[in-house]
Amino acid sequence: MTDPARSCILTRERAARDHLVRLALAPDGQVLPDVRAKAPGRGAWIGVTRAELEQALAKGKLRGALARAFKTGEFTLSPDLGALIAAALERNALDRLGLEARSGTLLTGTDKIVTAARSGQVAALYHAADASDDGCRKLAQAWRVGSDREGSDLKGLALPVDRPILSLALGRENVVHIALTDRAAAKRVSDALDRWLHFIGPESSPAPCDTASQGASAPRSGGEPEAVTTHEEFE
Incomplete structure (x- = not known):
């Protein structure tokens, strides 16, 4: 079965949900990572790097995108969301x-x-x-x-x-x-x-041993690698 696609709320690019990270609104109003996509309620998907997320957080872009996704502005964003x-x-x-x-x-x-x-x-x-x-x-x-x-x-x-x-x-x-x-x-x-x-x-991602990813990570486009050669609820 094909993994259903979702859109990143910051870039609007679509990708398989297994390539994105879901953010969920906890009962206490906190926005928390839901990496296994099992938390109930509204969720929002991101496909950006930590650096991009923290830039969007600092500029207020993440808050605006989440408000649209959650259909409410009543939530709390931790400055440590990237680390979480x-x-x-x-x-x-x-x-x-x-x-x-x-x-x-x-x-x-x-x-x-x-x-x-x-x-x-x-x-x-x-x-x-x-x-x-x-x-x-x-x-x-x-x-x-x-x-x-x-x-x-x-x-x-x-x-x-x-x-x-x-x-x-x-x-x-x-x-x-x-x-x-x-x-x-x-x-x-x-x-x-x-x-x-x-x-x-x-x-x-340190790479001692002169190691490099050779397809360890699934392609971001969602394509199937020729061979796999390497690369929740509220947390």
Whole structure:
């Protein structure tokens, strides 16, 4: 089923709702992120980066757009809304990784990932922000060999969180590298990461290991990637 499109209240550009972030009006009048689009009542959708959102907030454009979407001016906008959205998107992405870990579609540990990669079982590859260059290169090479893509620039994506945060999210010790072995799982993770990384912007997404996104994020146009190669209610 095609994901229904929504319009960003600031740019008026349309995109699949899974590529946007919903803002909802809480019972106490606060505007809060609803990244899982489950909160009741009126909502408004945004597809801008954090920098763009904070600029619109400072200039009053966000308030005007929300007033039109909510059909009321009776709400409170926190000056920290950008930080709240970023935190909610990060939590959503890490929760998604945790779910895949519990379902058995996620591998950690260099040796296990190398073995899976060389046998063509890896669909997506991610690294902690503080992963070593050597470790990233070793896994990237194994992935290229197993994917019959030697000589290409196929490599994993460095996430903007360090190993203690990844370890906590997955309930495992010392998580430095992550591989997904199921294409559907890789797509689910990619979608969650795409929204988060798009919102925080490239300046907030460190890329050690010489890692670069190679389709890890689903295209913003909503197109299907050739392969997933990496990239609530009121919060």
